[in-house]
Amino acid sequence: MPFDFDAVIHKQYDILPLDPSLIKTTGEQKPQILWVGCSDSLVLETLTLDVQPEEIFVHRNLGNVVSNGDLSSESAVAWSVDLLKVKHIVVCGHYGCSLTKEKDPKALYGWSKDITKLHKLNDEFLELSDRKVDETSREHRLEEVYTLAETDWLAKQPNVKAAIRERGLQTHAFIYDKDSNTCVRLVEKAKGGKPEI
Numbered sequence: 361m362p363f364d365f366d367a368v369i370h371k372q373y374d375i376l377p378l379d380p381s382l383i384k385t386t387g388e389q390k391p392q393i394l395w396v397g398c399s400d401s402l403v404l405e406t407l408t409l410d411v412q413p414e415e416i417f418v419h420r421n422l423g424n425v426v427s428n429g430d431l432s433s434e435s436a437v438a439w440s441v442d443l444l445k446v447k448h449i450v451v452c453g454h455y456g457c458s459l460t461k462e463k464d465p466k467a468l469y470g471w472s473k474d475i476t477k478l479h480k481l482n483d484e485f486l487e488l489s490d491r492k493v494d495e496t497s498r499e500h501r502l503e504e505v506y507t508l509a510e511t512d513w514l515a516k517q518p519n520v521k522a523a524i525r526e527r528g529l530q531t532h533a534f535i536y537d538k539d540s541n542t543c544v545r546l547v548e549k550a551k552g553g554k555p556e557i
């Protein structure tokens with residue numbers, strides 16, 4: 361099981377504006393960031409972070425999925441963390457993703473089974489919590505908790521965990537909104553209610 365689905369669906373987090381200085385450009389032609397994004401997100405990574413193209417190692421797939429054991433994602437993470445020794449990992453989901461809208465993706469050979477499960481749990485959670493939310497807000501929350509779940513999952517992988525501990529690698533969860541052409545940061549609340557910055 362890639363996620364603790366119960367923990368994922370109950371996540372408490374803040375949505376913060378993305379300060380362009382969060383990841384400063386090094387000015388060097390060397391990757392310092394692994395960017396995990398979705399193939400249909402239309403996000404422009406270098407503009408979002410205001411860094412040079414050489415500073416980002418980009419890995420995109422359908423739904424910014426890294427937790428399902430596929431070799432392409434695993435290799436991208438191993439390459440950038442163990443060999444390139446990037447300083448940051450950004451997982452960037454996006455609102456309006458065609459994959460998270462899909463409720464019955466039989467044609468995808470199980471690729472998005474965890475998202476499908478989260479989709480259902482998210483609907484149940486919102487109904488139980490009696491929040492009167494429209495379809496767009498439901499989708500947005502699904503994108504948010506899902507992106508946080510993938511970011512969390514990555515931070516727990518042995519090589520990423522070691523890099524966080526030993527050399528200060530940082531992980532970040534972003535959501536891109538095509539309509540406003542902006543990214544926001546998702547920051548989980550620590551126990552006691554204060555966000556972890």
Ligand SMILES: [Zn+2]
Binds near residue numbers: 401423454
């Ligand atoms: Zn997408």
